[in-house]
Amino acid sequence: MAILEELFDLTGRVALITGGARGIGLESARLLAEAGAAVALVDRDGEALEAAAADLRAGGVRCLAVTADIAEPARLPAVVEEVSDWAGAPDILVNNAALVQRVPATELTPDMWRQAMAVNLDAAFELSRLVQPGMVAKGGGAIVNIASIMALSGGGFYPIASYHASKGAMVNLTRGLAMEWGPLGIRVNAVAPTWIRTDFNRAFLDQPGVSEPLLASMPLGRFATLRDAAAAVLYLCAPAAAMVTGHVLPVDGGYLAH
Ligand SMILES: NC(=O)c1ccc[n+]([C@@H]2O[C@H](COP(=O)([O-])OP(=O)(O)OC[C@H]3O[C@@H](n4cnc5c(N)ncnc54)[C@H](O)[C@@H]3O)[C@@H](O)[C@H]2O)c1
Known part of the structure; x- marks a missing residue:
């Protein structure tokens, strides 16, 4: 096999991607599948x-759709x-699915805060724990958490306190699990994208x-x-990495170099 092919070969691998119905999750699924993985997409839509x-x-990909x-948390096992x-x-x-609440901190209710943590942080932790034994049995695995440049900066363009907090926690969860599970052959990394015009933020970005x-x-x-963004996910999942x-790989057009 040519070296480049070998570096990005995921033949026989099984990938579980949350928020896979659209956006970064779906594009990541496309690239992982092109590298040979079977892709299981999880989404509530x-x-x-x-x-x-x-x-x-239709494009020949081995794909499973799981609506959840x-x-x-009770649904995740x-x-x-x-x-x-x-x-x-x-x-x-x-771990890609997330929500953003563009609400001033003083107006965020405890329920809203908990919901942001449940989707953006708790589910990533729970799913990581649930896949860990299977990865150990197979001799290793790769976990990629989709964070954000807002996990690494205050990004004071708008009020998103629950997003800053949950994504920031995701970054240090990434480091902690990498330390804990490295000896088991499980790599844990994060991607921190800058703005991408998706359903996630289109309405916001289109405001004058x-x-x-x-x-x-x-x-x-x-x-x-x-x-x-998906290319960074592919890299971190592949033998190339x-x-x-x-680590946290910013895909940020240089934003964090300020
Ligand atoms: N778009 C951006 O500018 C941007 C920038 C930085 C980071 N991110 C991050 O990238 C990730 C994906 O963003 P996107 O732009 O592709 O979003 P998107 O809105 O296009 O897709 C997100 C998907 O997640 C699903 N989802 C949301 N909550 C869910 C839940 N509770 N259970 C199951 N599925 C759920 C949605 O149904 C949707 O299909 C998110 O973690 C987001 O924080 C996005």
């Missing part, structure tokens, strides 16, 4: 999920079990006067693309 899965299958709300029964225990976990200062803050002068763990 069943309709979009089935459409995404059908599209991937990852904010419900069955999700991992369904994926494992389908294609074997996951070798790859991409919002995009210009954001673009001006990025040395490369553009928003990221889905491909930019076999010696990389506990």
